[in-house]
Amino acid sequence: xxxxxxxxxxxxxxxxxxxxxxxxxxxxxxxxxxxxxxxxxxxxxxxxxxxxxxxxxxxxxxxxxxxxxxxxxxxxxxxxxxxxxxxxxxxxxxxxxxxxxxxxxxxxxxxxxxxxxxxxxxxxxxxxxxxxxxxxxxxxxxxxxxxxxxxxxxxxxxxxxxxxxxxxxxxxxxxxxxxxxxxxxxxxxxxxxxxxxxxxxxxxxxxxxxxxxxxxxxxxxxxxxxxxxxxxxxxxxxxxxxxxxxxxxxxxxxxxxxxxxxxxxxxxxxxxxxxxxxxxxxxxxxxxxx
Amino acid sequence: xxxxxxxxxxxxxxxxxxxxxxxxxxxxxxxxxxxxxxxxxxxxxxxxxxxxxxxxxxxxxxxxxxxxxxxxxxxxxxxxxxxxxxxxxxxxxxxxxxxxxxxxxxxxxxxxxxxxxxxxxxxxxxxxxxxxxxxxxxxxxxxxxxxxxxxxxxxxxxxxxxxxxxxxxxxxxxxxxxxxxxxxxxxxxxxxxxxxxxxxxxxxxxxxxxxxxxxxxxxxxxxxxxxxxxxxxxxxxxxxxxxxxxxxxxxxxxxxxxxxxxxxxxxxxxxxxxxxxxxxxxxxxxxxxxxxxxxxxxxxxxxxxxxxxxxxxxxxxxxxxxxxxxxxxxxxxxxxxxxxxxxxxxxxxxxx
Numbered sequence: 001x002x003x004x005x006x007x008x009x010x011x012x013x014x015x016x017x018x019x020x021x022x023x024x025x026x027x028x029x030x031x032x033x034x035x036x037x038x039x040x041x042x043x044x045x046x047x048x049x050x051x052x053x054x055x056x057x058x059x060x061x062x063x064x065x066x067x068x069x070x071x072x073x074x075x076x077x078x079x080x081x082x083x084x085x086x087x088x089x090x091x092x093x094x095x096x097x098x099x100x101x102x103x104x105x106x107x108x109x110x111x112x113x114x115x116x117x118x119x120x121x122x123x124x125x126x127x128x129x130x131x132x133x134x135x136x137x138x139x140x141x142x143x144x145x146x147x148x149x150x151x152x153x154x155x156x157x158x159x160x161x162x163x164x165x166x167x168x169x170x171x172x173x174x175x176x177x178x179x180x181x182x183x184x185x186x187x188x189x190x191x192x193x194x195x196x197x198x199x200x201x202x203x204x205x206x207x208x209x210x211x212x213x214x215x216x217x218x219x220x221x222x223x224x225x226x227x228x229x230x231x232x233x234x235x236x237x238x239x240x241x242x243x244x245x246x247x248x249x250x251x252x253x254x255x256x257x258x259x260x261x262x263x264x265x266x267x268x269x270x271x272x273x274x275x276x277x278x279x280x281x282x283x284x285x286x287x288x289x290x
Numbered sequence: 291x292x293x294x295x296x297x298x299x300x301x302x303x304x305x306x307x308x309x310x311x312x313x314x315x316x317x318x319x320x321x322x323x324x325x326x327x328x329x330x331x332x333x334x335x336x337x338x339x340x341x342x343x344x345x346x347x348x349x350x351x352x353x354x355x356x357x358x359x360x361x362x363x364x365x366x367x368x369x370x371x372x373x374x375x376x377x378x379x380x381x382x383x384x385x386x387x388x389x390x391x392x393x394x395x396x397x398x399x400x401x402x403x404x405x406x407x408x409x410x411x412x413x414x415x416x417x418x419x420x421x422x423x424x425x426x427x428x429x430x431x432x433x434x435x436x437x438x439x440x441x442x443x444x445x446x447x448x449x450x451x452x453x454x455x456x457x458x459x460x461x462x463x464x465x466x467x468x469x470x471x472x473x474x475x476x477x478x479x480x481x482x483x484x485x486x487x488x489x490x491x492x493x494x495x496x497x498x499x500x501x502x503x504x505x506x507x508x509x510x511x512x513x514x515x516x517x518x519x520x521x522x523x524x525x526x527x528x529x530x531x532x533x534x535x536x537x538x539x540x541x542x543x544x545x546x547x548x549x550x551x552x553x554x555x556x557x558x559x560x561x562x563x564x565x566x567x568x569x570x571x572x573x574x575x576x577x578x579x580x581x582x583x584x585x586x587x588x589x590x591x592x593x594x595x596x597x598x599x600x601x602x603x604x605x606x607x608x609x610x611x612x613x614x615x616x617x618x619x620x621x622x623x624x625x626x627x628x629x630x631x632x633x634x635x636x637x638x639x640x641x642x
Contacts, residue, residue, distance in 0.1 A: 035417050035420075083611055083615065086615045087614060087615065090614070090618065092363065092417050093357065093363050093556075093560070094556075094614050094618060096363065096417075096552075097552060097553070097614060098610070098611055098614050100552070100553075100607075100610065101553075101606075101609075101610035101611040101614070102607060103607070104603050104604065104606050104607030105603075105604045105607035106607075107604075108600060108601060108602065108603030108604025108605070108606070111600040112597050112600035112604065115600075222424070222428070222545070225421050225424060225425075226425075259436060260432065260436050263428075263432050264428060267424075267429055268429070270421065270422075271422060271425050274410065274418060274425075278413070278414065
């Protein structure tokens with residue numbers, strides 16, 4: 001039972017990082033139909049930027065985190081303007097390859113600047129353990145769950161109520177109609193990338209805190225796909241649910257089954273979902289079928 | 291197909307040839323002479339690179355058949371090459387087959403595996419198919435590292451080097467001929483494939499699958515055939531790598547590999563055979579060029595030289611993006627522009 005509790009907490013905290021990355025992916029996909037293979041690298045960027053701000057420059061956490069988010073947003077806006085905008089309307093393969101290229105550039109830049117060796121910084125999440133009955137739970141992991149949920153809730157509220165959020169939904173629904181209503185599509189695409197970068201940066205900061213600063217952080221980028229396919233490609237709620245399910249499945253298989261199966265369970269789920277319910281748990285039921 | 295003054299075909303056969311114009315035949319001949327003479331004056335370093343390019347060409351043409359000509363996006367190239375490499379190695383080691391038979395069997399087996407992984411294309415399109423093949427690639431990587439009974443897990447499999455007519459193909463010079471033969475054979479096959487009904491059906495499915503099915507193309511069978519053909523050559527490339535290195539490790543067949551091959555056909559040109567070769571050459575030579583640049587500036591600017599190995603990945607990304615933004619049709623189109631310019635040179639028509 002105590003192991004179960006520990007695994008659950010660890011799975012949920014990993015799952016919430018997945019959800020943060022996936023939410024960014026969903027926002028970009030929803031607004032601009034771009035499949036962002038560089039989502040994991042935006043996380044990586046967040047991790048290293050906060051390491052730079054806090055450990056190398058010596059900013060206090062209260063300054064370092066907003067500075068990190070601001071920098072990540074600036075990078076994302078530059079990416080959107082310089083790389084994505086000239087490619088609007090290109091086929092799927094170009095979109096996939098361009099984000100793969102971006103991922104390569106970001107990873108190369110991070111490696112060139114900070115080197116491949118793992119780093120660490122003083123944790124801002126509490127370090128101790130909390131005993132819940134027989135189980136010993138990491139306080140940092142426990143606390144990361146509500147933080148992530150708060151960020152995701154803010155994103156969801158943004159889509160529901162903010163002007164730009166509604167504009168984004170309008171564009172996702174019908175680009176031409178949105179355009180004729182006076183919605184600025186470039187602005188909305190920019191907002192989408194900024195939001196995705198911010199949510200990824202927060203995920204990256206938490207990941208750097210929980211797991212440590214290393215280039216491996218980027219590997220989360222691929223875990224985004226099982227999460228968003230399970231949750232539904234265009235749903236923030238789906239990203240949260242998918243993140244939780246995939247995170248839990250991973251640690252449970254890792255903890256109870258072993259054999260490295262935890263590495264492929266998400267992908268087995270992915271294939272299953274694609275075959276049975278390609279629009280996922282919460283996605284819109286429109287899918288390109290053959 | 292462009293026309294040329296003074297070229298008159300009097301027989302249908304000559305009009306329908308792969309290279310109907312004299313200029314094309316001269317270029318092809320010059321290239322063939324270069325390829326045949328190359329190993330006699332190139333150093334081992336360049337021969338090794340040439341072998342890598344030739345093998346990559348086989349794989350890139352294979353992937354281009356699927357992605358460029360049939361429009362089915364696959365991130366599973368690495369997995370298919372792994373099937374070819376491991377099958378070719380294990381047929382020789384466990385069943386004692388000669389290397390030629392192993393490679394042939396491995397290609398057929400990879401084609402079967404490709405057909406199986408192509409089954410999702412029955413229901414999925416575009417992005418969803420790409421994600422499904424991504425999952426297949428991840429599962430294949432897991433199988434390579436964890437299915438120890440067959441693949442030896444993370445331990446490498448060591449193969450005997452192949453021999454032809456009593457000559458062991460264990461040097462770059464000797465292997466060159468096999469690699470070039472494979473690349474030329476693949477290119478010839480692909481060039482002719484798209485003159486047949488099956489090949490035309492591939493293109494029809496890419497451009498408009500509904501229209502294709504209306505005019506009598508069985509879309510699903512065509513897609514599976516494309517997966518089979520494409521992975522046949524992916525398997526060949528994998529098997530060649532296995533026998534060239536005489537060592538099989540899973541690191542050669544990861545998602546990175548799939549991405550590198552996709553980059554080759556993007557940079558070279560989707561739906562172009564010569565583009566597959568150009569792309570394979572550029573992407574294979576890129577790391578070598580950066581390494582050489584690093585050695586060149588080692589003396590004058592050691593700081594820059596130290597940064598270059600890390601920059602390699604970034605440069606790879608930059609090349610992909612530059613091509614996508616500025617020349618989405620790739621090197622093949624650039625070469626076409628050069629040819630078109632000289633086609634009418636010096637009487638170029640210019641719009642000022």
